[in-house]
Amino acid sequence: MTTDAERLTRPRVEALDSVLGVPFQVLDDGFVRVVDYMGDDGSVVQAARVSYGAGTKRVHEDRGLINYLMRHRHTTPFEMCEIKYHVKLPIFVARQWIRHRTANVNEYSARYSILDNEFYVPAPEHLAAQATANRQGRGAALAGETARRVLDLLRRDAERAYAGYTELLNEDASGTPIDPGRPGLARELARMNLSLNFYTQWYWKTDLHNLMHFLSLRADAHAQYEIRAYAEAMLETLARWVPLAHAAFLEYRMNAAAISAKGLAVIRRLIAGEQVDQPSCGLSPREWRELMAVLQNPKSG
Numbered sequence: 653m654t655t656d657a658e659r660l661t662r663p664r665v666e667a668l669d670s671v672l673g674v675p676f677q678v679l680d681d682g683f684v685r686v687v688d689y690m691g692d693d694g695s696v697v698q699a700a701r702v703s704y705g706a707g708t709k710r711v712h713e714d715r716g717l718i719n720y721l722m723r724h725r726h727t728t729p730f731e732m733c734e735i736k737y738h739v740k741l742p743i744f745v746a747r748q749w750i751r752h753r754t755a756n757v758n759e760y761s762a763r764y765s766i767l768d769n770e771f772y773v774p775a776p777e778h779l780a781a782q783a784t785a786n787r788q789g790r791g792a793a794l795a796g797e798t799a800r801r802v803l804d805l806l807r808r809d810a811e812r813a814y815a816g817y818t819e820l821l822n823e824d825a826s827g828t829p830i831d832p833g834r835p836g837l838a839r840e841l842a843r844m845n846l847s848l849n850f851y852t853q854w855y856w857k858t859d860l861h862n863l864m865h866f867l868s869l870r871a872d873a874h875a876q877y878e879i880r881a882y883a884e885a886m887l888e889t890l891a892r893w894v895p896l897a898h899a900a901f902l903e904y905r906m907n908a909a910a911i912s913a914k915g916l917a918v919i920r921r922l923i924a925g926e927q928v929d930q931p932s933c934g935l936s937p938r939e940w941r942e943l944m945a946v947l948q949n950p951k952s953g
């Protein structure tokens with residue numbers, strides 16, 4: 653080791669340390685909790701300074717640099733920070749989540765262990781009808797007798813599936829044989845009749861850049877409520893962990909909007925005081941509606 657070796661200390665973030673391992677409850681039986689992390693806002697700045705040269709270390713200048721990186725999509729400094737979550741989530745949410753390939757995942761093995769008798773049933777206010785305008789969305793909440801029947805059916809089916817699972821396994825939750833006189837089906841096969849609302853668990857580790865990419869898609873209004881609920885809890889952990897990057901993320905990504913070239917031309921004409929209508933501006937009716945929605949509320953676009 654050389655005598656002029658740089659002395660380094662591991663960054664610690666008190667606001668995140670205070671919730672390390674603490675589950676943030678999501679849905680009825682789910683949670684997300686931070687298990688570990690590496691780096692902080694300073695790590696992003698430090699990495700950027702390698703490319704831009706040494707600068708001052710004042711917080712408002714760090715904020716300016718982080719805002720600049722976010723605005724100009726200079727992404728690699730954000731990859732210097734990592735975070736690891738433990739998540740308990742329904743299988744149908746896990747199927748959407750696993751599409752995000754830029755993470756490391758280790759899931760609870762239902763080949764090896766017995767799944768708990770825990771399944772998701774939506775709260776009544778989230779029990780909505782199929783949307784008529786958007787095939788990927790929900791309409792008005794179901795009410796009264798219709799809602800009650802749906803909830804009953806969801807519970808009944810899941811309970812029946814779990815009873816079948818136990819019978820196939822011929823084991824109770826602790827692994828003790830129920831009927832020692834007959835063999836149980838292998839765990840890897842017995843699970844196949846369980847419904848998608850049963851809970852699974854995994855460790856999910858990613859870097860700050862890809863976490864923000866995930867959150868920009870899954871904390872967005874277009875994402876299904878159930879995965880959005882997880883993303884919103886994770887946004888809170890982001891705010892604790894890297895407050896400067898979180899603020900820049902809200903400013904330049906979550907609450908910002910991408911506008912097409914034709915859309916910008918419309919805005920320029922509106923600013924110049926011109927009357928602009930959809931048929932003459934070159935935008936399709938759908939693009940026009942989306943642009944008008946963005947101008948009223950960027951998050952809706």
Ligand SMILES: Cc1cc2nc3c(=O)[nH]c(=O)nc-3n(C[C@H](O)[C@H](O)[C@H](O)COP(=O)(O)OP(=O)(O)OC[C@H]3O[C@@H](n4cnc5c(N)ncnc54)[C@H](O)[C@@H]3O)c2cc1C
Nearest residue numbers: 748751752753754755788862865866869870872874875876
């Ligand atoms: C509202 C919504 C609706 C959706 N609907 C559907 C649907 O109907 N059907 C469906 O199948 N999916 C659907 N998806 C999933 C979506 O298409 C993406 O698979 C998912 O959001 C993951 O995004 P990603 O690939 O950018 O993320 P990641 O996998 O984390 O990748 C991040 C980025 O890395 C790059 N990358 C990673 N891996 C590769 C690779 N192998 N090759 C090239 N580039 C790579 C890409 O640039 C990518 O954007 C939906 C997602 C959302 C948010």
